[in-house]
Amino acid sequence: MAGRGGLLMLENFIGGKFLPCSSYLDSYDPSTGEVYCHVPDSGEEEVEAAVEAARAAFPGWSSRSPQERSQVLQRLADLLEQSLEELAQAECKDQGKTITLARTMDIPRAVQNFRFFASSILHHTSECTQMDHLGCLHYTVRAPVGIAALISPWNLPLYLLTWKIAPAIAAGNTVIAKPSELTSVTAWMMCRLLEKAGVPPGVVNVVFGTGPRVGEALVSHPDVPLISFTGSQPTAERITQLSAPHCKKLSLELGGKNPAIIFEDANLDECIPTTVRSSFANQGEICLCTSRIFVQRSIYSEFLKRFVEATRMWKVGIPSDPSADMGALISQAHLEKVRSYIKKARLEGARILCGEGVDTLNLPPRNQAGYFMLPTVITDVKDESCCMKEEIFGPVTCVVPFDSEEEVIQRANSVKYGLAATVWSGSVGRVHRVAKKLQSGLVWTNCWLIRELNLPFGGMKSSGVGREGARDSYEFFTEVKTITVKH
Numbered sequence: 336m337a338g339r340g341g342l343l344m345l346e347n348f349i350g351g352k353f354l355p356c357s358s359y360l361d362s363y364d365p366s367t368g369e370v371y372c373h374v375p376d377s378g379e380e381e382v383e384a385a386v387e388a389a390r391a392a393f394p395g396w397s398s399r400s401p402q403e404r405s406q407v408l409q410r411l412a413d414l415l416e417q418s419l420e421e422l423a424q425a426e427c428k429d430q431g432k433t434i435t436l437a438r439t440m441d442i443p444r445a446v447q448n449f450r451f452f453a454s455s456i457l458h459h460t461s462e463c464t465q466m467d468h469l470g471c472l473h474y475t476v477r478a479p480v481g482i483a484a485l486i487s488p489w490n491l492p493l494y495l496l497t498w499k500i501a502p503a504i505a506a507g508n509t510v511i512a513k514p515s516e517l518t519s520v521t522a523w524m525m526c527r528l529l530e531k532a533g534v535p536p537g538v539v540n541v542v543f544g545t546g547p548r549v550g551e552a553l554v555s556h557p558d559v560p561l562i563s564f565t566g567s568q569p570t571a572e573r574i575t576q577l578s579a580p581h582c583k584k585l586s587l588e589l590g591g592k593n594p595a596i597i598f599e600d601a602n603l604d605e606c607i608p609t610t611v612r613s614s615f616a617n618q619g620e621i622c623l624c625t626s627r628i629f630v631q632r633s634i635y636s637e638f639l640k641r642f643v644e645a646t647r648m649w650k651v652g653i654p655s656d657p658s659a660d661m662g663a664l665i666s667q668a669h670l671e672k673v674r675s676y677i678k679k680a681r682l683e684g685a686r687i688l689c690g691e692g693v694d695t696l697n698l699p700p701r702n703q704a705g706y707f708m709l710p711t712v713i714t715d716v717k718d719e720s721c722c723m724k725e726e727i728f729g730p731v732t733c734v735v736p737f738d739s740e741e742e743v744i745q746r747a748n749s750v751k752y753g754l755a756a757t758v759w760s761g762s763v764g765r766v767h768r769v770a771k772k773l774q775s776g777l778v779w780t781n782c783w784l785i786r787e788l789n790l791p792f793g794g795m796k797s798s799g800v801g802r803e804g805a806r807d808s809y810e811f812f813t814e815v816k817t818i819t820v821k822h
């Protein structure tokens with residue numbers, strides 16, 4: 336919809352209707368730094384209306400059979416798939432990611448999220464145990480919890496939002512989704528498809544705006560009993576505080592400081608391109624991205640040389656360029672934050688081998704004010720440095736040597752996060768041994784980001800609370816009851 340100055344103007348989606356808001360936020364095109372869209376700056380009033388709509392829709396939706404709900408999810412998946420190109424173009428413009436990534440990863444995965452939960456909801460079974468000596472049979476039943484608040488970040492906008500909406504509504508809940516105010520467009524586009532897919536009004540409501548205003552109104556609302564959040568650890572802390580008085584169910588998917596551990600028997604021909612990708616895909620703005628690379632000393636020099644060469648080949652370009660490997664970062668503030676880590680590393684005596692401040696970035700004149708930076712490799716950096724401890728969430732990775740297996744496990748585990756690790760070795764015994772000892776919710780060995788949606792996804796320590804996946808999301812989005820029958 337065209338709004339002020341011909342710019343795109345989004346509206347909230349509440350009770351099956353698009354509704355204007357009394358105030359709006361500017362949303363920027365990361366590749367130019369120009370305002371291109373206005374996003375509703377919602378608050379308590381909009382949350383109240385969304386809660387009312389979600390409450391009214393709950394009895395009807397929750398009493399449908401899993402088969403009926405599954406069909407609706409399948410139709411929505413089909414409609415999203417038919418709009419794949421349009422959604423990919425929108426995601427690329429709104430987020431700054433490359434069109435290739437949006438086409439091959441973000442939007443296909445959003446489609447898959449609905450297909451996956453449309454199927455998995457049909458296959459859950461409940462538990463039953465016998466106590467013959469007491470003449471008792473015990474079994475469990477599950478029921479949807481109610482109105483779910485779903486809060487998602489800006490890095491994988493539709494991908495992560497649908498990873499929450501799909502299991503929540505498949506299980507019979509009604510939802511109020513709040514996408515990041517920085518990347519709201521594809522969620523709004525999805526709302527245009529809901530009626531055609533057969534999603535009844537009020538089952539999926541989307542309120543746009545900032546965390547402190549609309550986010551807090553949502554998470555502290557007494558009639559919203561569960562919250563699924565993906566984002567930063569400080570925001571998770573705030574959500575936990577606000578929801579604590581109501582004892583809400585919480586699922587928190589947070590950041591990482593993910594290690595790659597590369598042993599001397601690794602296949603470097605596979606490891607190097609994959610580790611470049613795991614460090615810099617989506618501008619390093621994925622919570623699963625590698626940011627600490629530990630390399631066994633005997634291959635350290637060779638690895639470093641080849642890794643830097645491969646990083647220099649990683650093309651930074653305008654997001655709409657299909658040959659670009661990396662686009663623009665999300666915002667000016669984020670670009671400055673990422674750059675500040677490189678400055679700190681320099682001051683601490685680390686060496687920047689390529690990227691920011693070393694190589695030259697060539698951009699068309701129209702994109703000079705965009706939020707671009709080159710993929711950057713840091714070395715000679717201490718484990719205590721903030722670059723090795725804190726989540727940077729940008730195209731920056733540190734490479735350091737190690738000597739023994741025990742030492743590298745201890746160093747990899749020495750951060751507050753525990754989300755994702757990769758281990759590279761030709762020894763089957765070693766990959767199992769090391770994977771088991773890493774404090775990490777996910778370990779990929781000799782690969783990265785191969786997702787099996789059935790299995791638990793999530794982090795340990797400060798990387799989160801709870802897991803998502805076929806069974807885990809079902810358990811989160813339902814309440815279980817144990818029933819005992821004396822016969």
Ligand SMILES: NC(=O)C1=CN([C@@H]2O[C@H](COP(=O)(O)OP(=O)(O)OC[C@H]3O[C@@H](n4cnc5c(N)ncnc54)[C@H](O)[C@@H]3O)[C@@H](O)[C@H]2O)C=CC1
Pocket residue numbers: 486487488489490513514515516544545546547549550551554565566567568570571573574588589590591621622669726727728
């Ligand atoms: N999945 C991840 O691990 C992600 C990590 N981050 C990290 O967080 C840093 C900051 O990025 P942000 O966008 O500011 O992340 P954030 O955690 O503030 O935002 C994520 C979502 O939470 C909402 N939100 C923010 N404050 C809230 C509050 N008080 N109550 C309810 N909802 C609230 C935001 O509007 C957004 O929808 C990044 O630099 C990165 O390090 C950011 C995005 C994703």
Ligand SMILES: N/C(=C\C=C\C(=O)O)C(=O)O
Pocket residue numbers: 488490491495498565566588620621622623786792
């Ligand atoms: N939660 C994030 C990524 C998840 C990826 C997946 O489920 O495949 C993130 O980057 O915040």
